[in-house]
Amino acid sequence: MDEVTKWAKSMLAYCADSQGRVPSEAATLSQNPLFVRGAAVTDGFFTDEELPAAVAFVQEKFGSLPSHPRVMQFLEQITAIASLMASVLKESELPRLVKLCGMLGLMFDVYDRTGNIVASSMQSAFGH
Numbered sequence: 527m528d529e530v531t532k533w534a535k536s537m538l539a540y541c542a543d544s545q546g547r548v549p550s551e552a553a554t555l556s557q558n559p560l561f562v563r564g565a566a567v568t569d570g571f572f573t574d575e576e577l578p579a580a581v582a583f584v585q586e587k588f589g590s591l592p593s594h595p596r597v598m599q600f601l602e603q604i605t606a607i608a609s610l611m612a613s614v615l616k617e618s619e620l621p622r623l624v625k626l627c628g629m630l631g632l633m634f635d636v637y638d639r640t641g642n643i644v645a646s647s648m649q650s651a652f653g654h
Contacts, residue, residue: 551599559584559591560604560627567626568619577622581629592631601632608636612644625650 555561563580566572572580588594604627611620624636628650636645 551603554599555603558600558603559588560600560630560632561607564604564607564623564626567622570619574622577626577629580626584630590631597632601634604632605634605636608634608645612636612638621645 563572563584567577567580584591591597591600594600604623608620608624611618611623620636624634624645624647627634628647633647635643635648638644
C-alpha cells in the first residue's frame with residue numbers, strides 16, 4: 527500500500543507540473559473568443575454577410591486580438607482545433623473559421639494530413 531501511495535503522489539505531482547507547461551491551457555478554451563465565435567461560425571449561426579458584425583463584437587469586447595496579452599494562447603488553441611478539423615473531418619466549415627480569424631487580424635495556415643494547405647487566413651487578414 528505504501529508503494530501505491532508513493533506512486534500516486536508522484537503521478538499527481540507530475541500532472542500538476544505538466545499542466546503548468548501546457549501552452550494551450552485547455553481549461554481556458556471557453557474564454558477564447560476565436561473558439562466561442564468560431565463555433566458559432568462553423569455551426570452556421572452567422573452568415574458570411576454577418577461575419578463583420580461578429581468581428582466587431584469580438585474587437586469591442588477584447589480589443590485588437592493581435593495586441594491582446596493572451597494572443598499566443600488564443601492562437602495556439604484555435605490552430606490546434608483547426609488542424610484537428612482538417613485532419614479528422616471530411617466536411618466542415620473550417621474555411622469560415624479561418625476566415626473569421628483572418629478578419630480578426632490573425633494569420634496562419636491549416637494543413638491536412640498530407641501537408642497540403644487546406645485553409646489560410648492570409649486573404650481575410652488583408653481584406654481580399
